[in-house]
Amino acid sequence: MRPSTLARLAVAGGRTDVLRMAFTAVSSALAAVVLLSAAAVVAVPELGDPDEGSNAWNQQYGSQLITDPGLRPGVVATLLLLAVPVLFLAGQSIRFGSPARDRRLAAMRLAGATPGQAVLVAAGETAAAALLGSVLGTGAFLVLRLLLDVRSEFGLLLLPTDVLPSPLAFALVLLLVPLLAGLIGAFLLRRVIITPLGVVRRTRSKPPRLWPGVLIIIGVFAPFVIRPLGRLVVRAGNRIGADLSVAAGFALVLLAVVGVIVGTGWLSYTAGRLLHRFGRRPATLLAGRQLMADPWNGSRTLSALLAALVVGAGVLGYRAYMITQFAATDEANRLGGGNAGFGGTTDFYLNSAALAGLAVVAGLIVAAAGIMVALGEGIVSRRRTYAALVAAGVPRRVLGESIAWQTLAPVVPAILAALTVGLSLLRGTGTEVTAGGGGSCAGTEAQCADPNSPYWQMDPVVTMQVPVPFGDLLALGGAAFVLMTLVVGVGLFFLRRSTDLDELRTV
Amino acid sequence: MNALLTGTGLHRSYGPTPALRGIDIEIGEGEIVAVTGPSGCGKSTLLHCLAGILKVDAGEVRFRDQDIGLWSESARSRLRRTEFGVLFQFGQLVPELTAAENVALPLLLAGSGRREARKSATLWLGRFGVGDLADQLPGRMSGGEQQRCAVARALVTEPKVLFADEPTGALDVLTGEQVLTEIVHVAREQGTSVVLVTHEPKIAAYADREIALRDGVLDPTGLGLGIGS
Numbered sequence: 001m002r003p004s005t006l007a008r009l010a011v012a013g014g015r016t017d018v019l020r021m022a023f024t025a026v027s028s029a030l031a032a033v034v035l036l037s038a039a040a041v042v043a044v045p046e047l048g049d050p051d052e053g054s055n056a057w058n059q060q061y062g063s064q065l066i067t068d069p070g071l072r073p074g075v076v077a078t079l080l081l082l083a084v085p086v087l088f089l090a091g092q093s094i095r096f097g098s099p100a101r102d103r104r105l106a107a108m109r110l111a112g113a114t115p116g117q118a119v120l121v122a123a124g125e126t127a128a129a130a131l132l133g134s135v136l137g138t139g140a141f142l143v144l145r146l147l148l149d150v151r152s153e154f155g156l157l158l159l160p161t162d163v164l165p166s167p168l169a170f171a172l173v174l175l176l177v178p179l180l181a182g183l184i185g186a187f188l189l190r191r192v193i194i195t196p197l198g199v200v201r202r203t204r205s206k207p208p209r210l211w212p213g214v215l216i217i218i219g220v221f222a223p224f225v226i227r228p229l230g231r232l233v234v235r236a237g238n239r240i241g242a243d244l245s246v247a248a249g250f251a252l253v254l255l256a257v258v259g260v261i262v263g264t265g266w267l268s269y270t271a272g273r274l275l276h277r278f279g280r281r282p283a284t285l286l287a288g289r290q291l292m293a294d295p296w297n298g299s300r301t302l303s304a305l306l307a308a309l310v311v312g313a314g315v316l317g318y319r320a321y322m323i324t325q326f327a328a329t330d331e332a333n334r335l336g337g338g339n340a341g342f343g344g345t346t347d348f349y350l351n352s353a354a355l356a357g358l359a360v361v362a363g364l365i366v367a368a369a370g371i372m373v374a375l376g377e378g379i380v381s382r383r384r385t386y387a388a389l390v391a392a393g394v395p396r397r398v399l400g401e402s403i404a405w406q407t408l409a410p411v412v413p414a415i416l417a418a419l420t421v422g423l424s425l426l427r428g429t430g431t432e433v434t435a436g437g438g439g440s441c442a443g444t445e446a447q448c449a450d451p452n453s454p455y456w457q458m459d460p461v462v463t464m465q466v467p468v469p470f471g472d473l474l475a476l477g478g479a480a481f482v483l484m485t486l487v488v489g490v491g492l493f494f495l496r497r498s499t500d501l502d503e504l505r506t507v
Numbered sequence: 508m509n510a511l512l513t514g515t516g517l518h519r520s521y522g523p524t525p526a527l528r529g530i531d532i533e534i535g536e537g538e539i540v541a542v543t544g545p546s547g548c549g550k551s552t553l554l555h556c557l558a559g560i561l562k563v564d565a566g567e568v569r570f571r572d573q574d575i576g577l578w579s580e581s582a583r584s585r586l587r588r589t590e591f592g593v594l595f596q597f598g599q600l601v602p603e604l605t606a607a608e609n610v611a612l613p614l615l616l617a618g619s620g621r622r623e624a625r626k627s628a629t630l631w632l633g634r635f636g637v638g639d640l641a642d643q644l645p646g647r648m649s650g651g652e653q654q655r656c657a658v659a660r661a662l663v664t665e666p667k668v669l670f671a672d673e674p675t676g677a678l679d680v681l682t683g684e685q686v687l688t689e690i691v692h693v694a695r696e697q698g699t700s701v702v703l704v705t706h707e708p709k710i711a712a713y714a715d716r717e718i719a720l721r722d723g724v725l726d727p728t729g730l731g732l733g734i735g736s
Contacts, residue, residue, distance in 0.1 A: 281615070282612055282615040285604070285608060285612075286603075286604070289601070289604050292603070293644075382602075385599070385602065388595055388599035391560045391595070392588070392592075392593040392599070392661070393584045393586070393587030393588030393593070394584070394613075395616075
C-alpha cells in the first residue's frame with residue numbers, strides 16, 4: 001500500500017473518528033510536553049560533580065530538585081516514567097473502535113486488504129493523530145516555557161525555563177511520539193480480528209487464577225500480623241528474629257503490591273461473581289456476568305491506576321513519617337536546647353513528597369483515561385446487543401446502571417486494597433520515630449570516660465507514634481473514585497450513541 | 508376483528524430521505540400480519556414505528572385506542588417490555604448471560620424474583636425445544652437455538668403483540684421454517700398478534716394477511732408476495 005493511500009485512509013472517518021483522533025492528539029501532545037520537560041532538565045548545565053556539594057549547585061533555581069545535580073536524574077526519570085502511561089494512552093485510543101471505523105476496516109478487507117494492511121491503516125491513523133499531537137505539544141511546551149518564566153522575590157527561577165532542550169531532543173520527540181503511539185496501537189490490536197464481515201474482539205475464556213488474590217489478601221492483612229509478631233519476638237529477647245520478621249513482613253507486602261497490580265483480572269472476576277451471586281437487580285445480573293465473561297477488559301489500565309494508588313499511599317505514609325520526625329526533632333530541640341537535626345532542610349523532604357504526589361495525581365488521571373477507553377470499547381463492541389435490548393423495552397437507565405456496577409464494583413475494593421498495601425509498605429518498616437538522645441560532656445577526657453559521670457549532659461529522647469494519614473488516604477481514594485465516576489459518565493455518553501436504532505439495521 | 512393496533516397516515520423520514528409516506532395499517536387481536544416489500548421500502552421502519560421504537564414525523568399510532576406517540580420514551584419502553592415482544596434477525600441475546608438468564612431478563616425488569624423468573628424462563632425455553640440449554644451461553648449455541656431463545660424471551664411476558672423483523676433471516680430454510688412454525692403455534696395458542704416483516708414469500712405465507720409496501724407507501728398493485736387478501 002502506498003504511503004499516500006495509507007494516509008488518506010487513516011484520516012477518513014466520521015464524528016467518532018474525529019473524537020478518537022482528538023483524544024490521540026491530546027494524549028500525544030501531553031506526552032510531548034512531559035518528554036520535552038525532561039529534556040529541559042537534562043539541558044541544565046552541569047557545574048561540577050554532585051559530590052562537590054553546593055559548589056556544583058545551579059543556584060539560579062528555586063527548587064533543590066533542579067538545583068542539585070544529584071537529584072536531577074531522579075526528576076528526569078520521574079518525567080520519563082510519567083510519559084510512558086501517557087504514550088500508552090495515545091496508543092490505546094486505537095481501541096476507541098467506532099462502528100464507522102469498524103465498518104471501514106471490514107470494507108477494506110472485503111476490497112482485498114490483508115489483515116496486516118488493515119492493522120497498518122488503524123495504526124497509521126493513530127500515528128497521524130499522534131504526529132499532530134506531538135507538533136501541538138511542542139508548540140504548547142514553547143508557550144508554557146514563556147508563560148512560566150517567572151522569578152521569585154529572590155530572583156530565583158521556579159523551573160528551568162532559561163534553557164532549551166537540544167534540537168536532537170525536539171526531533172526525537174516529534175518522531176518518537178507518533179512512532180511509539182502507532183506501535184503501541186498495533187500491539188493493542190493483537191486480540192482484534194478484522195474480517196471482511198466485521199471486526200471481532202477476542203476475549204480470554206479462562207477465568208483468572210487465584211494466586212494474585214491470595215497475594216492481595218496477604219498484603220492487606222500482613223501489617224496486622226507482622227508487627228505484633230515482631231514485638232512478641234523482641235519480648236522473647238531475640239533481636240535478629242524481630243528484624244527477620246519485619247523483613248518478612250516487608251517482603252510479603254511487596255508480594256501483595258505485585259498481587260494488586262497483576263491481580264486486577266482476579267478482582268474483576270471475583271467482583272462479578274459476587275454481583276451475580278448476591279445482586280437482585282437486572283443491572284447487577286448484567287454487570288456480574290459481563291465482568292465474569294471478560295475480566296481482562298481494561299485490567300492493565302486498572303493495574304496502572306492501582307499502581308499509582310499504591311505509590312500515592314506510600315508517599316502519604318512517607319509524608320506522615322517525615323512530619324512526625326520533624327515534630328519529634330523540634331520537641332527534642334525544645335527540651336534539650338540543642339540541635340537534633342534537620343533544621344531548615346524540612347522543605348526539601350516535604351517538597352519531594354509533594355512532587356511525587358503530583359506525579360501520582362497525573363498517573364491517576366492518565367490511568368482513568370485509559371480505563372475510559374477500555375470501557376468505551378466494551379460498550380461499542382456490544383452496541384448491537386444494547387440496541388436490541390433498548391428496542392425490546394429495557395430502559396437505558398438499567399444498562400447505565402449495569403455499566404456503573406461493572407466499572408465501580410471491582411474498583412472500590414481494588415482502591416481499598418491498593419491504599420492498604422501502599423501504606424503497609426511504609427508502616428511495615430516502622431510506626432514510631434525517635435529524636436534526641438544525644439549527649440555532650442563538659443569535662444576532661446578522663447572525666448568523660450565514665451558515661452555516668454556528672455559532666456555528661458544527656459538530651460531527652462522524644463518518641464512519637466506516626467499517625468495513619470486517614471484524611472489524606474480518604475482524599476486520595478475519594479479522588480480515584482470520583483475519577484472513575486467520571487469515567488462511568490463518559491461511558492454513559494457512549495451508551496446513548498451505541499443504543500441508536502441504526503445498529504439494528506447494519507450487519 | 509377488533510383493531511388492537513392502528514397506524515394512520517404514518518410519515519417518517521431519515522434526514523431528507525422519506526421512509527414512510529402516509530401509511531394506514533390495522534392489526535387485529537390475534538391476527539398475524541406479514542409486512543412485505545423489497546429492500547429499503549420501509550418495512551422495518553413501519554415495524555419500529557408501530558412498536559414505539561421510533562416516533563413518527565406525522566400521523567398516529569394507537570394501541571388500545573391510545574396514541575402512543577404522545578407517550579414519553581420511558582412509557583413506550585415500558586409498553587414494549589410488558590405488552591409488546593420484539594424479535595430481530597440477530598444480535599439480540601446478551602452474549603454473557605445464559606439462555607435462561609436472557610429469557611428471564613424481561614421478567615426481572617418487571618419486578619419478578621430471580622427464582623420465579625428463572626422458572627418461567629426454563630418453562631418457555633422448554634416450549635421452544637431448548638429447555639436443556641438453559642445454562643448455556645449463546646456463543647455455544649447454533650443460530651437456530653439462539654433464535655429460539657430470542658423467541659422465548661420475546662414471548663415470556665405473554666405480550667399482546669409480537670413484532671418480528673426478519674426473524675428467520677439469519678437461519679437456514681429448514682430451521683427458519685421450524686422457528687416460524689413454533690412462533691405461529693404459540694401466538695395462535697395465546698391469541699398474540701404478530702407483525703412479521705419479511706421479504707420471503709414462504710415466510711409471509713404463515714400470515715393471515717399481507718401488507719405490501721413499495722417506496723414507503725402501500726403497494727398500489729396490492730400484489731405483494733401474493734399471499735392472503
